[in-house]
Amino acid sequence: MAEKKSTSYPKEKINILLLENISEKAVANIKEHGYVSVKKLSGALSEEELMREIKDVHLLGIRSKTQITQNVLDAANKLQAIGCFCIGVNQVNLKAATSKGVVVFNAPYSNTRSVAELVIGLSILLIRRIIDKNKAAHEGIWMKEAKGSYELRGKTLGIVGYGNIGSQVSVLAESLGMKVIYYDVVTKLPLGNAQQVRSLKDLLAQSDVVTLHVPETAQTKNLINKTTIKHFKKGAILLNYARGEVVDLDVLRKALLDGHVSGAAVDVFPWEPEKNGDRFQTPLQDLPNVILTPHIGGSTEEAQENIGEDVSNKLVQYLERGITIGSHTVPELALPQQEGTHRILHIHRNVPGVLSEINTELSKHKINILGQYLKTNEQIGYVVLDVDKALSKKAVQLLKEVKETIKVRMVY
Template sequence: MNDKKRTSYPKEKINILLLENISEQAVQNFKKAGYTSIKRIGGALPEKELIKEVKEAHLLGIRSKSQITPAVLNAAGKLQAIGCFCIGVNQVNLNKATANGVSVFNAPYSNTRSVAELVIGLSVMLIRRIPDKNKAAHEGTWLKESKGSYELRGKTLGIIGYGNIGAQVSVLAEALGMKVIFYDIATRLPLGNAQSRKSMKEVLQEADIVTLHVPETAQTKNLISAAVFKHFKKGSILINYARGQVVDLDALALALQNNQLSGAAIDVYPVEPEKNGDAFHTPLQNLPNVILTPHIGGSTEEAQTNIGEDVSLKLINFLETGITTGSHTVPELALPLQEGAHRILHIHKNVPGVLSQINTQLSSHHINILAQYLKTNDEIGYVVLDVNKNLSKEAMSLLKSIKETIKVRVLY
């Protein structure tokens, strides 16, 4: 099948809106696939402005700053999919996206290495107290001393959250001679000689350096609080390159001032500036042996290229074949192309009898189904139908008439 004809809707009329300086790699992938109506906006937009911009969009690409609220999704009547060009999807109201039949994709693995390398680098800098020595040198003071400076080798790294990034950090840390222990709410297979612990408290009491790699959920909000800091090993170090709500920063500042902790590195914050150059405040500013970075844990050229490649290809595959592998909203289906047929996508409320209605409607009008695929989640069902080409318009009309229908689309 000719790629230029893969979608029945003219590719030049498919509107793609990309916010927050998404990688050029994504733009090039869309153009190579034949999509030319691409609008790029440098930063995130306030809700009112985003509502205006998204009305004609078929695809929306964002990073972590854009907030895709129910109001935005309701305004986006043509929207087929959202690409989160980052690890998380918590900036999208997934319940509303699911109800509206909008597929949401992300890139959960593409910047793993970038974050993991930086965590190891920060560990070296903090355990050697480089921030203090660097500051003194810039101020014209020679601070050549070994007091309070240590090697990583032989120290214990505690990892809270042993997912993709946590596991990668584990491998790198062990290569440097560290002992690795971890805690995760899910059962995880340890890599190398890493050892799991039964509770977070056990990890905190034993680790010289603690690094957090957990998602932002109701359960992880203020996961590290004033009460929890009491369990940290005296003089240990905390690194948070996960999510901004995970650590109580006021409590962290107090723990540093009381010498419960000897250092910290923080990349994410409960409230972050909208754009470069905006004012930024945190209780951790001007504390000794603290490294503050502006949410750049995964911000490397390699990571952004990989993310641009990954998410754009997922969006293109969804548009052209109906493949939803990696979607957080529409049930996952990966299906082969059916030659000599038209493919129709039907997203509906997940209630009993819809598939029966689909089959009854089509069979009663003598429309032959060449192939059919169905998958459901708690909220919606996703059906892919391959039908005879000369009957696809009639089938489309019949499927739209089914009461529980959310979206119907002819692919090719």
């Protein structure tokens, strides 16, 4: 049982809303810390629905389908933090969340292994043409042949994007005897014997298997297009378990049909259905040696439990201690707890003189600051203060009156 730390606001009055069937691990972890008002819904909500639901919510948990817009944030009168129980935070208007002092967390590393294992498994299936043989067997056709089937050992794997997942794929691939090369816009220290190449063109020309692990940005949109696909080694295999906008699917379809690319596995698409059972269409359907999966690269029981534990811990630590490590909005801070104090959090617009005004006002009223830390980003500043218990309520009121204040909260 986790230690139940005291908070200035009664835990039973803190409302927590979890959407999109977030792991029970997260629910259990939150309740173990003494929070009982937890509402869990299985699906995503529309903007209008969420605006109604979020009015009295203090903590919100979402996955990738729920969109946190300016309108949603404007309706969230009590919202302290959002937990994205997934890798990305693209679904949140981060600028709006920052301006309102709402902390946004995610779990960038929790499903790394799940994706990496699947990429290796798919590479084996594709290079052996198991997909075609499986289909034939199901149709009653015996297709025992070695033609067009190869081992991964000795082949070159090209990794585009050498981050958490790309580097993990690199380690697994080397253990199978593959040569690993990678391309990244930033110089990265290789793991094992992997080698960084100077350009995407160089990587594509050398690779038997190409796997994409890049974020969705203006620079990566249609990274694989009618120009870059010409640089692929003839007969190469492409895997996209990154983001849907990274590959021009019409271009890939043509390359598959003319044999320039011999196989593909795609998990993410420019357009994806809202819920299970909805109709799905892509140009890659009905092609040989193509594996299509419904955005399940990181969807394992282990990954969902890891994500649930990671993000719920971050939410609880922020509520109970003001820790913002891993935040995408409020600056990252982790001030050690001090005995005999009350902790107050102050979030303000980042303009000169705010910290000076805070210290002047507290000093004027003889409120002793026993610990203090400030960190800023372009939009806001975040101050954690440990003050004398006897005068903490007065300190909170004074801090609310400081110019440029966005949010003030006593933690304990």
